[in-house]
Structures are given as structure tokens and as C-alpha cells.
Amino acid sequence: MSNEKTIFERIIDGEIPSYTVYEDETTYAFLDANPLAPGHTLVIPKEPYERVNDMPPELVGDVFSVAGEIATAVERAVDAPATTLAINNGEEAGQEVPHVHLHVVPQFEDGDSRPIHTLFDGADLADEEMEEIAESIRSNQ
Ligand code: AMP
Numbered sequence: 001m002s003n004e005k006t007i008f009e010r011i012i013d014g015e016i017p018s019y020t021v022y023e024d025e026t027t028y029a030f031l032d033a034n035p036l037a038p039g040h041t042l043v044i045p046k047e048p049y050e051r052v053n054d055m056p057p058e059l060v061g062d063v064f065s066v067a068g069e070i071a072t073a074v075e076r077a078v079d080a081p082a083t084t085l086a087i088n089n090g091e092e093a094g095q096e097v098p099h100v101h102l103h104v105v106p107q108f109e110d111g112d113s114r115p116i117h118t119l120f121d122g123a124d125l126a127d128e129e130m131e132e133i134a135e136s137i138r139s140n141q
Helices: 007-012 059-078 129-141
Strands: 019-023 027-031 041-045 081-084 100-107
Touching: 007 027, 007 041, 019 059, 019 100, 027 059, 041 059, 059 100
Parallel strands: none
Antiparallel strands: 019 027, 027 041, 041 100, 081 100
């Protein structure tokens, strides 16, 4: 964590205006300033961890627990049947603000759903490669 405040800390501290929708001791939620859909909300930990990997597990739990509640509230507010919950976890994944934020983006019954699978080309892997990767993930925990 750097010493300089992130833009989201400045929002929490009231230095930058926001459409705040929720706040508790450890988390904060507000409307995204460039909404991908009406109701697009960001849920953040108040402490400015850069990546989910850096966060203590209890705080990850807090953020996801609030995200579930916010997803329900957003769906009701904008009459959406579903939401996409996503985190760009690291710069190479497209993360622009180095303070963990979970996007809650409503999706509508417009016949044009956008699963996260549309973001990737897909990887065609042989069984041995799958096993090798799984083993490597297991041994890196
Ligand atoms: P990401 O690309 O995952 O890092 O997303 C950063 C998000 O923060 C973008 O969707 C921005 O629209 C949003 N954002 C940046 N500045 C603000 C702000 N001042 N208030 C609300 N949302 C913001």
C-alpha cells in the first residue's frame, strides 16, 4: 500500500463527491462514475489493498458479503433480473484504480447477456496440461 491516498479513499473521506449507497466499518459502496449499466455499483474495502490477493480473508468475506446484499438491492432498484460481479485483479487484468473494487453490474432481459466468457478467447488444453496446472496451483498454496 502506498502512502498516497487512492481516489477511492478520497471518496470515503468525502474529499471527492460520490453517490454513496452503503457504508459500514470495513466496506463502502458507491455508484460507478462511468456506469456500464444503470445501477453499476462498486463495493470496496475501506483499507486500500491493491489486490484481493493482499487482503486478509475476513475482509474478503466482508466485501463479498456486502456485494451479495448490494446485488439484491441494485437488481430491485433498476429492475434487473441478474448482475455480473467482477474484479479486475491487477493492472494486466485492466485494473485502473489500485484499490480493490468489486463491480456489481446489472444485466437485463434484452436477449443480449454478456457472460465473462466473452472477455476471453479460450484456451484449448490437453488433459495432461490441465493436471499439471492443477498440481501447480495446489502446490503453490
Ligand atoms: P477498474 O478498471 O476495474 O479499475 O475500474 C475502475 C472504475 O472506477 C471504473 O469503472 C471507473 O468508472 C470508476 N471510477 C473512477 N473514478 C471514479 C469516481 N470518482 N467515482 C466513481 N467511480 C469512479
